[in-house]
Amino acid sequence: MDAISEQLEQELIERDELLNRVDDTTRAYLLSCEQRDPRYITRIIRNRDDILFDQQLRGE
Numbered sequence: 177m178d179a180i181s182e183q184l185e186q187e188l189i190e191r192d193e194l195l196n197r198v199d200d201t202t203r204a205y206l207l208s209c210e211q212r213d214p215r216y217i218t219r220i221i222r223n224r225d226d227i228l229f230d231q232q233l234r235g236e
Contacts (some may be wrong), residue, residue, distance in 0.1 A: 191217045 188203040194217060195203050 187218050187221075191220050194221060 195206065198206070206217055206220075
């Protein structure tokens with residue numbers, strides 16, 4: 177599997193994990209946003225990862 181395929185597979189796994197952790201209302205909202213912008217959930221995950229990384233650097 178090439179690097180792009182691996183990245184896409186990882187994004188789909190992270191997307192599914194996020195959708196499985198939220199309540200039905202939040203899931204419906206995220207999916208409706210994703211219909212308009214296919215990268216919406218991926219950006220949320222990346223932003224979350226960036227925030228967690230920044231918090232670790234600050235020692236929070």
